[in-house]
Amino acid sequence: MEFTEVIKNRRSIRKYTDQPVTREDLEKIIDLTRFAPSWKNSQTSRFYAILTPELKNQIAEEGTCDFSKNKLNIQSAPALVIQTTVNQIAGYEKDGTFTTSKGTHWQSFDAGIACQTFCLNAYNMGFGTLIMGIFDEEKIRNLISLPENESISALIAIGCPAENPNAPKRKERSEIMQII
Ligand SMILES: Cc1cc2nc3c(=O)[nH]c(=O)nc-3n(C[C@H](O)[C@H](O)[C@H](O)COP(=O)(O)O)c2cc1C
Numbered sequence: 001m002e003f004t005e006v007i008k009n010r011r012s013i014r015k016y017t018d019q020p021v022t023r024e025d026l027e028k029i030i031d032l033t034r035f036a037p038s039w040k041n042s043q044t045s046r047f048y049a050i051l052t053p054e055l056k057n058q059i060a061e062e063g064t065c066d067f068s069k070n071k072l073n074i075q076s077a078p079a080l081v082i083q084t085t086v087n088q089i090a091g092y093e094k095d096g097t098f099t100t101s102k103g104t105h106w107q108s109f110d111a112g113i114a115c116q117t118f119c120l121n122a123y124n125m126g127f128g129t130l131i132m133g134i135f136d137e138e139k140i141r142n143l144i145s146l147p148e149n150e151s152i153s154a155l156i157a158i159g160c161p162a163e164n165p166n167a168p169k170r171k172e173r174s175e176i177m178q179i180i
Pocket residue numbers: 010011012013069070073130131132133134167168
């Protein structure tokens with residue numbers, strides 16, 4: 001697929017077909033996601049793929065803070081990826097102090113880059129994705145026995161799209177860019 005097409009046509013997908021996402025599909029996506037840039041090449045993103053309907057549906061039921069839209073989004077998708085970040089590395093010095101005045105900011109920054117890299121790779125392979133930021137971190141932490149030193153950055157639903165939504169309106173270039 002052409003690069004600009006991938007950037008422009010990727011959409012958030014909230015309805016999926018029953019076609020499964022395989023372990024091999026996810027391995028391919030992650031293999032490319034590894035090339036995302038990160039703070040001092042620290043590569044702190046981790047991806048927990050959930051392919052079993054039982055655990056995925058438990059996360060949908062118990063891990064979405066009663067935000068029913070995300071419950072439905074997760075139930076619709078054949079697979080769910082929980083993206084986490086190893087804490088206190090990106091943006092930190094070895095002695096645990098912050099490198100910059102922006103504190104913990106760089107952890108989330110790196111997670112965002114990796115997340116979009118994942119979603120674009122997935123789209124390029126024919127899959128739809130949905131990034132979700134509304135979730136119950138503690139509930140999901142317990143359900144997947146997440147290591148103490150990781151925090152959840154995002155949930156990513158993935159599967160074959162069963163919808164073809166229009167792109168939500170984007171701001172004009174003049175609203176977001178200035179030559180100074
Ligand atoms: C950090 C982040 C959190 C999001 N959280 C949710 C969410 O919890 N539920 C949802 O349905 N969509 C969520 N979205 C999807 C956005 O609504 C979507 O990206 C935006 O409307 C633009 O649409 P597009 O992705 O099709 O271009 C999230 C997107 C991002 C980047």
